[in-house]
Amino acid sequence: PARAAEGKLRILVGGDAGAFQRVSPLLSAMGEPRLVGPTGSAAAAKVLNNYAVITLVSVMGEALLLADALGLDEDAALEILKGTPLGATVEHQWPRATGASPTSFRMRLAAKDLGLAVDAASSSSRRLAIGGEALSRLEAAIAHGMGEEDQARVIHHLRELAGEGSVVRRVERATGTALDRYRPARYLLFHQERLLPAFGREPLHRFARLFATL
Secondary structure (H helix, E strand, O other): HHHHOOOOOOEEEEEEEEHHHHHHHHOOOEEEEEEEOOOHHHHHHHHHHHHHHHHHHHHHHHHHHHHHHOOOHHHHHHHHHHHOOOOHHHHHHHHHHOOOOOOOOEEHHHHHHHHHHHHHHHHEEEEEEHHHHHHHHHHHHHHHHHHOOHHHHHHHHHHHHHHHHHHHHHHHHHHOOOOOOOOOOHHHHHHHHHHHHHHOOHHHHHHHHHHHHO
16 A cells, blocks of 8 residues: 555556556556556466565575575675675565565465465476475465564574574573473473573573474
8 A cells, every 4th residue: 555655566457458558547646557468467467476576585585594504794695695686685675574664465475376376387287496495485484473474574484493403502502401302392391490591581482482393
């Protein structure tokens, strides 16, 4: 609604060229209308557009995982990525990934659209490997209760999961004992007196949810 009020929408239209010319002035009040083909083409174009947006967010997340592994500073890594073809994705999606900008595209809706893309390709005997992986990442984040958050927040989820090993090692060092992966909640409760001074209460709640997936 905000972008429509500002006249900044990208409006994909499918239909007759004559009809498009007649309604174009009305649509132009909300943004930039574009005729993409006959009736039904706009729905296909939306799936294509959202596929590119969502998968590029996943690629950006993976690039930041690499930066983490290489020990690069986050701000430096983002500046490097801005100079690559991912530049526009960093500019538009990073503020949403961090929560600095309001939610624009809810994760559950992104997963729905990405599922449509993967299924459409599969029905034509084509496999979207990157799309399938990005969909799996979204579904994992949704399973952790992030369905109503912006789809760019999947980057946060990816980096948190990648840090599981280091988190486990920190917990084990604080308690002096190996993590009981079969009974993580009992383990955390038993060792809470040692863990609370090291991590605080809120991280313990996060660890309990994290370890439940191990």
